[in-house]
Amino acid sequence: MEAAAGEGGGGNGTLSELYQNTKKVVIRTRDAVERLERLEYSSGSIGMDSPELSFSITKDITHIQSLCVEMDRLCRSLPSKSHRDLWKRKVEQVAEEAESLKQSLDKYSLRNQKRMMEAKERAELLGRANGDSHVLRIFDEEAQAKQSARNSARMLEEASSTGEAILSAMSGSRERLKKAHRKALDVLNTVGLSNSVLRLIERRHRVDNWIKYAGMISTLIIVFIMWRWTR
Template sequence: MATAFEVVGGGGGAGGGTTLSDLYQNSKRLLLKSRDGLERLERLGYASSSLPSSSLDSSPELFDSVKRDIAQILSLCTDMDHLWRSIPAKSQRDLWKRKVEQVAEEAISLKDSLEKYSQRIQRRTQEAQERAELLGRVNGESSHVLRIFDDEAQAMQSVQTSSRMLEDAYATGVAILSKYSEQRDHLKRAQRKALDVLNRLGLSNSVLRLIERRNRVDRWIKYAGMIITIIIVIMVWRWTS
């Protein structure tokens, strides 16, 4: 008697003599491929979100490939659904039923995501065309419309870059100030310990005054560092804006 992994199918998209295990492995491979393709489409769609053309127009081969892979997965699920029902052992039959249902659910989820992606791209393309037509009627020049879109995209990218640089500079300043604060606390504790030791040793007041002057110098150095950090942050912000 054939085991659950040796049940043989003869139709569908798998071809004759293909086992249930082979169909399942093929479906899992296609799921990974489809998921990767959909993620690439989403990245292309995000990159072209501010341009008048859509990623669906610029990568039709990838879109069609993902669509074909999902259709093939669903076809394999149909074949596997017929095969697992012929497994004699109930435990193995229930196991394969869950596996096939899981693959089918993932394939349907990918199909829904692909359809939503397609609708989103089509809607974005239509909106871009409507804006182009509106501006074209006002200005009478389609090249001017395209130049406006390019300027907007470059401006948005520049703003995002400037914002990231300002955030990095701010984070650096905060880290430096925090470090100064930690060093100040360490110095205070060290000075208190040193003063206690010096008092116990009976050192002269001149030595204590020298230590106090050094403390004031360190404090001015700390303030100067904070001011320099703030100036650097302001200069970076003005340079990027």
């Protein structure tokens, strides 16, 4: 019994020491991951990479996982079930922390690969742009020529529409002038006819006056002759 208890106590002490050492590695690895993430955004959108730091973090995570395996083996050898359950939960928490650190490192690696690929694509595009600058300039000049032709065609269409509107207005004015001319001729003709009638009336009036005066004179002469004969 005493031998069994001594063995259990020694295992518990070894497990506690191993757990404390593992927690120190976890804290060190978490600080390294945070430093790596700060370094990622230290140069704006381009970011920086530290292969040495990434490798050190990977090595520490692997070490933590191996320590968790060793602690799990030791906690299984504990004689007390309550102690086994307690240490099992502690080991599981450390294993979860190691997995979380591994996921953070994997996400960083994916972001870094994406940045490297985008930088490579930009460099290739810039290289092609520099090599094809003459072709692009030709395309640009051709596009400008097409735009100028479209602008000229639109200006011609507007000028044609304006000319048609002016001709239509002139045609309408010409018709109105013709109508006014015809009315003026009608008025002139009417005035000419009225003048002829007035002259005819005036001539008839003068003739009537002559006849009237002649009759009066003739009557006076006849009366005078009759008066002379009666004496």
